[in-house]
Amino acid sequence: MINLNSTNFMLRVILWILTGARVFVLVPFFLQAGITAHELARAGADYSTQRALTVGLIVLMGVTDLLDGWVARRFGLVSQLGAVVDAVSDKLVQIVLVCFFTLIIGPAFTTLPLWFLIVVFGRDLVLLVGVTMLRVRYGPLRVVHRNHGRISSLLMFGVVTWAALSLPAFGLFPLMLITAAISVYSAVVYAFDGAAQGRAMSRG
Secondary structure, X not given: OOOHHHHHHHHHHHHHHHHHHHHHHHHHHHHHHHHHHHHHHHOOXXXXXXXXXXXXXXXXXXXXXXXXXXXXXXXXXXXXXXXXXXXXXXXXXXXXXXXXXXXXXXXXXXXOOHHHHHHHHHHHHHHHHHHHHHHHHHOOOOOOOOHHHXXXXXXXXXXXXXXXXXXXXXXXXXXXXXXXXXXXXXXXXXXXXXXXXXXXXXXX
């Protein structure tokens, strides 16, 4: 007979491993592969293997991002602590990826424009400040992942994958515009959600 408590415990361990590996293992390997690709490209050497590794790591980060959320929802393992840690780790990964393709300029990959980094970083900064202010005023807020947030994350990975593959630039710009628009929309929805929670707590 299957012990559900034991199974849930093992699944929770797997979720924490996926989250930790995404930040502390995959991100450093990605940075190393990306920087090496630039160095090889500058030297006129073949960097196709490093490019493939860089793209593969981006895809793996995106897959683990989707997988841990799906597992948590599918098996009823969603918790506030897990939601907060998952959200923070996802944002760290996204900011590192966008910073790399914006600030570390080289011949191996397409460079993203600074405005895209400002939108991504500014959106998360505004959310962080807003959540902090609401938390100070009303107490802990409930973190709820919504579909527009998942779509925003998926598009973000699409942008950096496009840059890593150096696909035609004419398709990258509209993809960035759509991603930026949904990111801003997502931030506005989360802001209203947080404010609504704050008002509800002040009344109750």
